[in-house]
Amino acid sequence: DVKVTQSSRYLVKRTGEKVFLECVQDMDHENMFWYRQDPGLGLRLIYFSYDVKMKEKGDIPEGYSVSREKKERFSLILESASTNQTSMYLCASSLGSGAAQETQYFGPGTRLLVL
Amino acid sequence: LAKTTQPISMDSYEGQEVNITCSHNNIATNDYITWYQQFPSQGPRFIIQGYKTKVTNEVASLFIPADRKSSTLSLPRVSLSDTAVYYCLVGRLLNTDKLIFGTGTRLQVFP
Numbered sequence: 156d157v158k159v160t161q162s163s164r165y166l167v168k169r170t171g172e173k174v175f176l177e178c179v180q181d182m183d184h185e186n187m188f189w190y191r192q193d194p195g196l197g198l199r200l201i202y203f204s205y206d207v208k209m210k211e212k213g214d215i216p217e218g219y220s221v222s223r224e225k226k227e228r229f230s231l232i233l234e235s236a237s238t239n240q241t242s243m244y245l246c247a248s249s250l251g252s253g254a255a256q257e258t259q260y261f262g263p264g265t266r267l268l269v270l
Numbered sequence: 271l272a273k274t275t276q277p278i279s280m281d282s283y284e285g286q287e288v289n290i291t292c293s294h295n296n297i298a299t300n301d302y303i304t305w306y307q308q309f310p311s312q313g314p315r316f317i318i319q320g321y322k323t324k325v326t327n328e329v330a331s332l333f334i335p336a337d338r339k340s341s342t343l344s345l346p347r348v349s350l351s352d353t354a355v356y357y358c359l360v361g362r363l364l365n366t367d368k369l370i371f372g373t374g375t376r377l378q379v380f381p
Binding site: 159190195196197198199245246247256258259260261262263264266 | 302304311312313314315316319321357371372373374
């Protein structure tokens with residue numbers, strides 16, 4: 156079974172703080188993704204990575220950056236947290252075969268509250 | 271852009287069959303249709319995927335008509351534990367135009 160873990164289930168941070176959200180997958184997947192989920196808006200893609208040190212912007216990258224130094228780890232960074240970044244953050248990974256039927260495996264999520 | 275449209279919510283009772291339909295009029299030739307399930311405070315979980323006709327696994331069935339402009343997720347004999355949000359996705363990964371989960375369908379199962 157693919158396992159995707161996220162470093163924290165709950166986080167409380169103050170406005171202006173730098174925040175790191177860590178995600179680790181144990182199945183040697185090439186692709187990793189960061190989403191945020193807000194009520195009424197569904198899941199929105201922030202960034203994804205298809206290889207080590209490679210990254211691509213998703214739909215809402217503003218205010219975020221990412222880092223992928225190792226294949227199994229994908230970090231989401233909030234350079235200066237703001238209250239509108241209060242959300243549930245979900246990490247996902249996928250094999251990276253390029254096949255049209257490829258699916259994603261999600262972590263449990265990190266609920267971030269920015270005060 | 272293969273946008274999907276699903277009902278916002280559905281109610282059912284234990285033991286009933288539930289069918290959730292997703293519309294995707296702009297589906298491309300190479301697109302697959304994938305359904306995910308999400309419980310509160312958890313990440314989405316893959317349920318089923320198909321390209322055409324019918325697919326069945328231990329959890330659900332997926333019906334896809336010949337024109338592929340819609341699909342129906344069928345959950346046989348639901349239980350309380352099937353209460354969740356169900357998302358329909360169409361497209362392929364790494365094409366960010368198509369990585370749209372939308373708001374899904376919130377299924378509530380009553381005893």
